[in-house]
Amino acid sequence: MSLENRVTEIIVNKLGVKAEEVTPEAHFVTDLGADSLDQVELMMDFEDAFDLKISDEEAGKLQTVGAVIDFLKAKGISV
Amino acid sequence: MNNRQAYIVGTGHFVPSRILTNADLERMVDTSDEWITTRSGIKERHISEPSQATSDLSIEAARNAMDAAGWKPEDVQAVIVGTVTPDFVFPCTAAIIANSLGMPNIPCYDFEAGCTGFVYGLIQARALIVSETVDRILVIGGETLTRITNWKDRSSCVLFGDGAGAVAVSSQGPGGLLGGWHWGADGSFGSLLCQKAGGTREPLTHEGLDEGRNTIYMEGGEIFKNAVRAMRDSALFALEKEGITRADVDLLISHQANVRIIDATARALGLPSEKVFVNINKFGNTSSASIPIALDEVVRGGLVKPGMNIVLAAFGAGLTWGGMVLRWK
Structure with missing residues (x-):
């Protein structure tokens, strides 16, 4: 499974959205209907899935699906 | 090693009669019932009268x-109170309570472990009973958090409420056997949830009062993450110490800080919602009082039957955390 697909799967499970809505440009709040606590829980799911720490400061910048994928790639995560 | 055990043989709680609803808050700050409900699960909370301090609520709960x-x-034979809102810094609230209840000359002390206070109290009570220091002890969690709530902070002022819960713990059952436990703290996260001014680090000044530095400060997102993981781990370690597994859990009573934290903790523990007790909708976050209030509601509501395993999990300022298994006999 690609990194993109894994991230999409996590977002679909947490937010109950359709996979096709989870585009790189999709904004968690305005496009996918997340509130602030959904975002915290998403970051926790990413931390658990990819075994890394995401600080609050970093999390604040991760407002779109693409930003999360870029962030994970920059951390050296491929799957 | 003796065979002494400690049992909860009586529960009680008390909340002030005045209720502040979400509709009331809509008239005080820029918020809405929908915003508060979806982010916290809270619909209303009880607020102390100016004449009611933590001891006043705790005395009724203890009775x-x-x-x-x-x-x-x-x-x-002893009274111990977990609170972050004592009547005074000193003397201790426990002695005020014991005096009012007509219990002269017994040991009394307060301890401060944030919202984990009550679980810390049960762990202490168990140790004091097993060590033959006492046979019967009152453990109380009591708070008047609305005294230190920042009513200008729309994101936090909606969360807190006042109340007290108490349990009578005895060396003689039957009742809720105090089983496996876990407790811990990490001071490196202390600044995430704190009352900045009013202690010896930053005595309260006129300016500090104007800025609300004597009120509850909280970084919600970071707290959320730590809360879920610490409560999950506390529950799991407590179960392991008791020699049972999550499949043996009949009911989870976690600290009632936020229904989203409770739900996430239950998911992390793999517990279905029917095994998770929630009353935050009625009381808000009452810190160390939340678990004993919930426990009393569960007991008086007839939900507790012999043979049941209840797991408690708490998390709070410090940061502190703790869990305990109660085996109802």
Whole structure:
């Protein structure tokens, strides 16, 4: 499974959205209907899935699906 | 090693009669019932009158627990209180309570472990009973958090409420056997949830009062993450110490800080919602009082049957955390 697909799967499970809505440009709040606590829980799911720490400061910048994928790639995560 | 055990033999709680609803808050700050409900699960909370301090709520909760246990004042050999809102920095709230209840000369002390206070108290009570230091002890979690709430902070002022819960703990059952436990703290996260001014680090000044530095400060997102993981781990370690697994859990009573934290903790533990007790909708976050209030509601509501395993999990300022298994006999 690609990194993109894994991230999409996590977002679909947490937010109950359709996979096709989870585009790189999709904004968690305005496009996918997340509130602030959904975002915290998403970051926790990413931390658990990819075994890394995401600080609050970093999390604040991760407002779109693409930003999360870029962030994970920059951390050296491929799957 | 002796075979002494500690049992909860009576529970009680008390909340002030005045209720502040989400609709009331809509008239005080820029918020809405929908915003508060979806982010916290809270619909209303009880607020102390100016004349009601933490001891006043705790005395009533203690009376109810003693009545349930069939205890007279002379039966009580110690009173301990977990609170972040004591009547005074000193003397201790526990001594005020004991004095009002007619219990002279017994040991009394307060301890401060944030919202984990009550679980810390049960762990202490168990140790004091097993070590033959006392036979019967009152453990109380009591708070008047609305005294230190920042009513200008729309994101936090909606969360807190006042109340007290108490349990009578005895070396003689039957009742809720205090089983496996876990407790811990990490001071490196202390600044995430704190009352900045009013202690010796930053005595309260006129300016500090104007800025609300004597009120509750909280970084919600970071707290959320730590809360879920610490409560999950506390529950799991407590279960392991008791020699049972999550499949043996009949009911989770976690600290009632936010229904989203409770739900996430239950998911992390793999517990279905029917095994998770929630009353935050009625009381808000009452810190160390939340678990004993919930426990009393569960017991008086007839939800507790012999043979049941209840797991408690708490998390709070410090940061502190703790869990305990109660095996109802």
